[in-house]
Amino acid sequence: MVGREKEIRRITVIGAIVNIILTVFKIIAGIFGRSAAMVADGIHSLSDLLSDIVVIVFTHISSKEKDRNHSFGHGKFETLATLIVSVILVAVGARLMTNGVKYIISILNGNTFPSPGSIALWAAAISIILKEVLYHVTIHTARKVNSPVLSANAWHHRSDAFSSIGALVGIGGAMILGERWTILDPIASCCISIAIIVVAVRMAAPCLAELLETSLPDETEQEIMATAISIQGVENIHELKTRRNGISYIIDAHIVVNPHISVTVAHNIATDVENALRAKYGNETQINIHIEPDKESL
Numbered sequence: 001m002v003g004r005e006k007e008i009r010r011i012t013v014i015g016a017i018v019n020i021i022l023t024v025f026k027i028i029a030g031i032f033g034r035s036a037a038m039v040a041d042g043i044h045s046l047s048d049l050l051s052d053i054v055v056i057v058f059t060h061i062s063s064k065e066k067d068r069n070h071s072f073g074h075g076k077f078e079t080l081a082t083l084i085v086s087v088i089l090v091a092v093g094a095r096l097m098t099n100g101v102k103y104i105i106s107i108l109n110g111n112t113f114p115s116p117g118s119i120a121l122w123a124a125a126i127s128i129i130l131k132e133v134l135y136h137v138t139i140h141t142a143r144k145v146n147s148p149v150l151s152a153n154a155w156h157h158r159s160d161a162f163s164s165i166g167a168l169v170g171i172g173g174a175m176i177l178g179e180r181w182t183i184l185d186p187i188a189s190c191c192i193s194i195a196i197i198v199v200a201v202r203m204a205a206p207c208l209a210e211l212l213e214t215s216l217p218d219e220t221e222q223e224i225m226a227t228a229i230s231i232q233g234v235e236n237i238h239e240l241k242t243r244r245n246g247i248s249y250i251i252d253a254h255i256v257v258n259p260h261i262s263v264t265v266a267h268n269i270a271t272d273v274e275n276a277l278r279a280k281y282g283n284e285t286q287i288n289i290h291i292e293p294d295k296e297s298l
Contacts, residue, residue: 004145008059011141011150015134015157016052019045022130022160026123033120033171036103040096040189041127041160041167048156051085055153079244082149083207085156089200096193103186116171124168131161152203159196166192216242216249224251227276233257233269235294248284251277259293266291 023045030038059078138154141147170188174181215221221242228237236256243250255273257266270289278285 004147005059007141007145008147008150009056011138012052012055012059012153015138015153016049016056018130018134019049019052022127023049026127029119029123033117033123035116035120035167035171036099036186036189038116038120038123038167038171040099040192041124041163043092043095045127045160048153048160051088051153051156054081054084054088055149057081059147059149078147078149079207079211082152083204083211085149085152086200086204086207089156089159089196089203093193093196093200096189096196100186100189100193104183104190107183107186116174118175120171121168121175124164124171127164128161128168131157131164135161148207155199155203159199162195163192166195213243216244220249223280224253224277227280228253228255228273231269231272231276233261233265234273239290245286248286249281250286252288252290254290254292256292256294259295 023042026038026042026045030036030040030042059081135154135158138150138157142150142154166188170184170186173184173188177184216224221240224242225237225240228234234255234257237253238256239252239254241252255270257269270291273289274287277287
């Protein structure tokens with residue numbers, strides 16, 4: 001777990017450094033380039049920096065061993081961190097939407113704004129390249145260490161790339177078509193906000209399911225039952241209860257065995273079931289097996 005935490009922290013710190021640079025660069029470029037979309041994009045990069053901090057802090061907590069107050073470990077802290085990152089994304093998306101709508105209403109009421117400058121266009125292009133590279137590096141590490149929160153942070157990076165694509169289109173359109181079409185800039189900002197909110201909601205849904213103790217998917221439970229039944233001596237399995245705990249599974253089940261075998265043999269069968277499940281789902285899997293006699297054989 002310590003090595004896993006180091007991997008997550010390393011890639012997140014790299015992302016945080018890039019986000020600091022991009023935040024400053026894009027906000028300055030947006031101000032001097034007269035682009036609302038680029039300023040909004042810079043604020044989005046700032047939200048990425050906040051999510052980087054959340055990832056580092058909560059991953060450190062989730063990596064701690066079990067203790068007296070957390071007998072199942074600290075895995076749900078990582079899930080909570082993923083949810084926090086999602087909420088940050090929703091808040092950012094809502095803020096961008098509000099600002100974009102204000103600009104659109106102002107333009108429709110007859111107010112005019114100068115066309116964005118080329119510096120804003122270059123800032124958008126550089127941001128797209130850097131954030132897309134950062135997404136691929138981060139998602140690769142997330143899959144390597146099986147980290148939902150790092151995966152969420154990777155998508156936060158990609159949403160920033162999407163944001164910059166929208167800004168690029170809006171700024172470019174306004175520059176080419178002239179001041180009459182500066183409305184394209186805030187329209188792009190609104191489109192960006194919708195994309196960000198959609199990504200955030202999709203990330204938040206499984207986190208809420210886990211925190212509310214939702215069972216694992218049906219196909220996973222079927223796999224668990226098939227694995228248990230395949231162990232010699234297991235005649236049936238029922239009362240299966242499952243849930244996630246961060247990156248690990250928690251599995252409770254009753255297995256039915258021959259009532260005429262010794263307690264030692266029954267215990268060994270239960271141990272074989274536990275070993276088979278841990279081999280399939282990882283050593284962090286927490287399993288509680290209850291042994292029951294086959295009543296039909298009594």
